[in-house]
Amino acid sequence: MSTSSIPATLRMTPRDYQAFDALFELSSRIGATAAGGLHRLTASAEDQQVRDAFCTWLTRQGFDVKIDEIGNIFGLITLRPGAPWLLCGSHLDSQPLGGRFDGAYGVTAAAATLVSLARQLREQNEPAQYNLAVVNWTNEEGARFQPSLIGSSFFTGAVTLDEALACTDADGFTLDAALQAIGYRGTALPPLPLRAYLELHVEQGPHLEQQRKQIGVVTETWAxxxxxxxxxxxxxxxxxxxxxxxxxxxxxxxxxxxxxxxxxxxxxxxxxxxxxxxxxxxxxxxxxxxxxxxxxxxxxxxxxxxxxxxxxxxxxxxxxxxxxxxxxxxxxxxxxPRQQLDSLLAQRALHLAERIGLSAIPLRSVAGHDAISLSYHCPSALLFVPSVGGLSHNEREFTATEDLHRGLDLLMALLSDLLLEETA
Amino acid sequence: MSTSSIPATLRMTPRDYQAFDALFELSSRIGATAAGGLHRLTASAEDQQVRDAFCTWLTRQGFDVKIDEIGNIFGLITLRPGAPWLLCGSHLDSQPLGGRFDGAYGVTAAAATLVSLARQLREQNEPAQYNLAVVNWTNEEGARFQPSLIGSSFFTGAVTLDEALACTDADGFTLDAALQAIGYRGTALPPLPLRAYLELHVEQGPHLEQQRKQIGVVTETWAxxxxxxxxxxxxxxxxxxxxxxxxxxxxxxxxxxxxxxxxxxxxxxxxxxxxxxxxxxxxxxxxxxxxxxxxxxxxxxxxxxxxxxxxxxxxxxxxxxxxxxxxxxxxxxxxxPRQQLDSLLAQRALHLAERIGLSAIPLRSVAGHDAISLSYHCPSALLFVPSVGGLSHNEREFTATEDLHRGLDLLMALLSDLLLEETA
Missing domain, CATH: 3.30.70.360 (Alpha-Beta Plaits)
Structure with a gap:
C-alpha cells in the first residue's frame, strides 16, 4: 500500500452540500421534538419511518440497498467488482429526547459524500481500487435495548445473532420482535470485506470548541x-x-x-x-x-x-x-478496554485535513461509537466536528452547518485518497 | 343517645363465617399473584372484575346497589325508612403486588356481617334505629392515582368531584376516563346521613402481635x-x-x-x-x-x-x-393533621370486645384509612386485627382466619349495639 495525491477535482460542490442539507433536514424532521431535538428509539415507529425514507433516498440515488439479519442498512455502490469496500456511516437511532446530530450526521454525511464521489468518478472516468458503501447501524445508542452498539458488534462477530436478537426493552419486547414489527429483520448478507471503515460524528464534548479547532481525529478511546x-x-x-x-x-x-x-x-x-x-x-x-x-x-x-x-x-x-x-x-x-484506532489512517486524516485547510487535532473519545466496534475488524477512522457547549444526548445539541460541511470535506478527501491509492 | 345491651342471639353463626370465607376467597382470586398476593390497581381490569363480582353478590343477598359519581359502591339495606345509616366498609383496590387482606378484608367482613345481622333482625323481629350500608371506596391506596383516599374524601366533601376526577396516573390517564372505561363512573346519589362509620382492617404493623392482643381499637392517627x-x-x-x-x-x-x-x-x-x-x-x-x-x-x-x-x-x-x-x-x-377518632365509639368498641371475650387495646394508626376521612364527617371507628410480622403492602401479608373472624364478631357486636340503642 502506498499513498496517493487527491485529484484537485474530487471535492464537494455546492450542489452536494445542498443534497446533504436536505437529507439531514429530512432526518431531523422524523421524530422531531418540540424543543428541536430528536426522539427516535431503536425499532420505534419513528425509526421505521426514517429507515424507510433513507432506503428510498438511497435507491433513488442508485445505491443497491441491503438489510442484514439485525436490521443494519447498507447502501452499496460497486465500482470494482470483487474488490474490498470502503464503508462509511453511523446510526439513525437516538436517545430519548436526544439531539438530531448524534449519529444522523454520520449517516447522512456518508450518503451524500458517496453520491458525490461516485458521480465525479464516473464523470472523470477515474479508476477506483475499492467499492463504496454507506451503513446505518442498528441500536447504537443502547437506550431502548441494552447493550449499545448491537448492530456493529454483530457485523464484526463480537456478539452472535442470537445474543443480539434476544436483547429486551423495559417491557420485555425482544429486539427480534421489534425489528420484525417494523419490517427490518433482514436476511444474511454475503461477506463484505472492508479496506476501511470511516465515521463522522459530533464530538459530544468540549475540547474542539475550547481549543477552537475544526476537526478532531480520534486516536484512541477511554475504557x-x-x-x-x-x-x-x-x-x-x-x-x-x-x-x-x-x-x-x-x-x-x-x-x-x-x-x-x-x-x-x-x-x-x-x-x-x-x-x-x-x-x-x-x-x-x-x-x-x-x-x-x-x-x-x-x-x-x-x-x-x-x-x-x-x-x-x-x-x-x-x-x-x-x-x-x-x-x-x-x-x-x-x-x-481502551482501544487504539488505526494510527496510519488517523495520521492520514490529520495530514489531509491540513492539506485542505482545516485545523485538526488528535483527540481521545470518551464515548463508545460504532467505529470502535469496527476498529477490531478493519482499519477504522473516527472524525469529530465541534459540539456547541459540548452538549449531547440533549434536545439542544447543536453543530453549525459550516462545521458539518467541513466534516464532509475531510470525508471526501480521505475517501478519495483511499480510493485512488495504489495497492501493494 | 344511650347504651343498650346486645341481645345474646345476635351473633355470627358458622354459616355466616362460611359466607364471609367464601366472599373473601372470591376477592382473593381476582388479581391474585403467583406468590399469593394481590395486584388490583384502581380502575384496572381486575378492579372492574372484583367490582362486578361484589355488586352481583350484594344484589343476590338483597342489598340495593348504588354507584356514586366517583365509583364508590354502596350496598343498602333499609330497616327504618328515613332514619340515619350505619355505614361499614373499606376498599377493594390494592397496591402493586400487594396483600389480599388490606382493604378487601374490611369490605367483605362488612358485607357478610350486615347480611347476617339483617337476617337475624328479620327472624327475631327486632326493631332497628338505623339503616345498614356497606361501602367499597374508590382508590384508597393512592397507588395508580394520587392522592390516596379519593373516594372517601369525595364522599365527605374534602375534595370536589372535579378534583377527584382530574387525578391522573403515570400515563396521563384521568381517573374520570379510567372509571368510565370500567363502567364505574356512576351518578349523584341522594344524601346518606350517617349515624356512624365502622371499618375493620388488618393492622399492617407489629403491635398487636408483639403484645399478643386480638383487637386494636384506633383512638387517633399520626400526622x-x-x-x-x-x-x-x-x-x-x-x-x-x-x-x-x-x-x-x-x-x-x-x-x-x-x-x-x-x-x-x-x-x-x-x-x-x-x-x-x-x-x-x-x-x-x-x-x-x-x-x-x-x-x-x-x-x-x-x-x-x-x-x-x-x-x-x-x-x-x-x-x-x-x-x-x-x-x-x-x-x-x-x-x-393528627386526628382523633370518636372516643365514645372507641370506648364502646373496647368495652364490647371485653364483653364478648376478646383481648383488645387502644392503638394509634400510622397509616391513613378511609375511616380517617370519615371521622371528619361522622363518628367513626377503626378496628384492627393482627398482621403476621407486621408485614403489609406485600404479597406475603397474612392474618389467620380466626383473627379475621374475631373482627367480624366485634363488628357484629358494635353494629347490634348501635342498631338497638335508644336514641335521645
Whole structure:
C-alpha cells in the first residue's frame, strides 16, 4: 500500500452540500421534538419511518440497498467488482429526547459524500481500487435495548445473532420482535470485506470548541466498565412498618448513586461516572421498594483505575446492602478496554485535513461509537466536528452547518485518497 | 343517645363465617399473584372484575346497589325508612403486588356481617334505629392515582368531584376516563346521613402481635406530611460530558432519598420517613438525567416535628439543588393533621370486645384509612386485627382466619349495639 495525491477535482460542490442539507433536514424532521431535538428509539415507529425514507433516498440515488439479519442498512455502490469496500456511516437511532446530530450526521454525511464521489468518478472516468458503501447501524445508542452498539458488534462477530436478537426493552419486547414489527429483520448478507471503515460524528464534548479547532481525529478511546446491579429488599407499608425493620431497595440504590458520583469527585476528571437509568418495583408512593436496579458506568483512559474500582466498588455495594438489609446482585458487567484506532489512517486524516485547510487535532473519545466496534475488524477512522457547549444526548445539541460541511470535506478527501491509492 | 345491651342471639353463626370465607376467597382470586398476593390497581381490569363480582353478590343477598359519581359502591339495606345509616366498609383496590387482606378484608367482613345481622333482625323481629350500608371506596391506596383516599374524601366533601376526577396516573390517564372505561363512573346519589362509620382492617404493623392482643381499637392517627418534589438538571452524554459541568437530577434525587432516611435515623421511631416512588427522564443508561421526581413522606404523632421538618428539609433540598446545579420545585404538598377518632365509639368498641371475650387495646394508626376521612364527617371507628410480622403492602401479608373472624364478631357486636340503642 502506498499513498496517493487527491485529484484537485474530487471535492464537494455546492450542489452536494445542498443534497446533504436536505437529507439531514429530512432526518431531523422524523421524530422531531418540540424543543428541536430528536426522539427516535431503536425499532420505534419513528425509526421505521426514517429507515424507510433513507432506503428510498438511497435507491433513488442508485445505491443497491441491503438489510442484514439485525436490521443494519447498507447502501452499496460497486465500482470494482470483487474488490474490498470502503464503508462509511453511523446510526439513525437516538436517545430519548436526544439531539438530531448524534449519529444522523454520520449517516447522512456518508450518503451524500458517496453520491458525490461516485458521480465525479464516473464523470472523470477515474479508476477506483475499492467499492463504496454507506451503513446505518442498528441500536447504537443502547437506550431502548441494552447493550449499545448491537448492530456493529454483530457485523464484526463480537456478539452472535442470537445474543443480539434476544436483547429486551423495559417491557420485555425482544429486539427480534421489534425489528420484525417494523419490517427490518433482514436476511444474511454475503461477506463484505472492508479496506476501511470511516465515521463522522459530533464530538459530544468540549475540547474542539475550547481549543477552537475544526476537526478532531480520534486516536484512541477511554475504557469503560458498565454494571447493571440489583438490590432486593422487602415490600412494606411506608407508614406503620418500623424503620428498624425496613429493607428498602430504593434507599440502597440511592446510596449507590451517591457513592458512584463520589468516586468521580475523588479522582477528578480522569474518571467519569454515572447512573443514568434506575428501575424500581413496585414504585408506589406508600410502599417500601422491594427491588431497585441501577445502570452504573465508570469511564477512564486508565484501565488500572477501572480494575481497582471493580474490586473496591463491589465491596462498597456489599456494605450498602448490609447497611440497608438488602441483597445485591451483579446482573450484567461489561468491560470495554481502551482501544487504539488505526494510527496510519488517523495520521492520514490529520495530514489531509491540513492539506485542505482545516485545523485538526488528535483527540481521545470518551464515548463508545460504532467505529470502535469496527476498529477490531478493519482499519477504522473516527472524525469529530465541534459540539456547541459540548452538549449531547440533549434536545439542544447543536453543530453549525459550516462545521458539518467541513466534516464532509475531510470525508471526501480521505475517501478519495483511499480510493485512488495504489495497492501493494 | 344511650347504651343498650346486645341481645345474646345476635351473633355470627358458622354459616355466616362460611359466607364471609367464601366472599373473601372470591376477592382473593381476582388479581391474585403467583406468590399469593394481590395486584388490583384502581380502575384496572381486575378492579372492574372484583367490582362486578361484589355488586352481583350484594344484589343476590338483597342489598340495593348504588354507584356514586366517583365509583364508590354502596350496598343498602333499609330497616327504618328515613332514619340515619350505619355505614361499614373499606376498599377493594390494592397496591402493586400487594396483600389480599388490606382493604378487601374490611369490605367483605362488612358485607357478610350486615347480611347476617339483617337476617337475624328479620327472624327475631327486632326493631332497628338505623339503616345498614356497606361501602367499597374508590382508590384508597393512592397507588395508580394520587392522592390516596379519593373516594372517601369525595364522599365527605374534602375534595370536589372535579378534583377527584382530574387525578391522573403515570400515563396521563384521568381517573374520570379510567372509571368510565370500567363502567364505574356512576351518578349523584341522594344524601346518606350517617349515624356512624365502622371499618375493620388488618393492622399492617407489629403491635398487636408483639403484645399478643386480638383487637386494636384506633383512638387517633399520626400526622403525615407528603411532598412531591421535582429536580431539573440537564440531559447530557454520560461519557464525554465533564463531571464538573453535569447537572444530574438523579444525583439530586438520590441525595434527597438518603437525607429523608437520615431524618428518621436522627429522630428514632417517633418519625417514619420514606420515598416509595421515583420518576426520571429520560432514564437511559448513558444519558445524564434531566428530571427526577420523588414522592416523600414524613409521618409522626408529633405535629410540631413535622412543621419543623417542613422548614428544615426545604432548606436541605435547596442545598442539594445548589450542590448538584439543579433546580428544585415542590409540585404538591399535603399535610394530614393528627386526628382523633370518636372516643365514645372507641370506648364502646373496647368495652364490647371485653364483653364478648376478646383481648383488645387502644392503638394509634400510622397509616391513613378511609375511616380517617370519615371521622371528619361522622363518628367513626377503626378496628384492627393482627398482621403476621407486621408485614403489609406485600404479597406475603397474612392474618389467620380466626383473627379475621374475631373482627367480624366485634363488628357484629358494635353494629347490634348501635342498631338497638335508644336514641335521645
Amino acid at each position: 469503560a466498565l458498565k454494571w447493571q446491579v440489583t438490590f432486593r429488599g422487602e415490600q412494606n407499608h411506608t407508614g406503620p412498618a418500623l424503620m428498624s425493620r425496613r429493607r428498602d431497595a430504593l434507599l440502597a440504590a440511592a446510596q449507590t448513586i451517591v457513592a458512584v458520583r463520589a468516586e468521580a469527585d475523588r479522582h477528578g476528571e480522569v474518571l467519569h461516572t454515572s447512573v443514568g437509568r434506575l428501575a424500581t418495583t413496585p414504585n408506589s408512593p406508600n410502599v417500601v421498594t422491594s427491588e431497585a436496579t441501577v445502570w452504573i458506568e465508570f469511564r477512564s483512559a486508565d484501565e488500572a483505575l477501572l480494575h481497582q474500582l471493580r474490586a473496591s466498588f463491589s465491596q462498597q455495594m456489599q456494605s450498602i446492602a448490609l447497611a440497608t438489609a438488602t441483597d445485591v446482585s451483579l446482573d450484567r458487567a461489561q468491560f470495554r | 403525615a406530611l407528603k411532598w412531591q418534589v421535582t429536580f431539573r438538571g440537564e440531559q447530557n452524554h454520560t461519557g464525554p460530558a465533564l463531571m464538573s459541568r453535569r447537572r444530574d437530577a438523579l444525583l439530586a434525587a438520590a441525595q434527597t432519598i438518603v437525607a429523608v432516611r437520615a431524618e428518621a435515623d436522627r429522630h428514632g421511631e417517633v418519625l417514619h420517613t420514606s420515598v416509595g416512588r421515583l420518576a426520571t427522564t429520560p432514564n437511559s443508561p448513558n444519558v445524564v438525567t434531566s428530571e427526577a421526581t420523588v414522592w416523600i413522606e414524613f409521618r409522626s404523632a408529633d405535629e410540631a416535628l413535622l412543621h419543623q421538618l417542613r422548614a428544615s428539609f426545604s432548606q436541605q433540598m435547596q442545598s442539594i439543588a445548589l450542590a448538584t446545579a439543579t433546580d428544585v420545585s415542590l409540585d404538591r404538598a399535603q399535610f394530614r
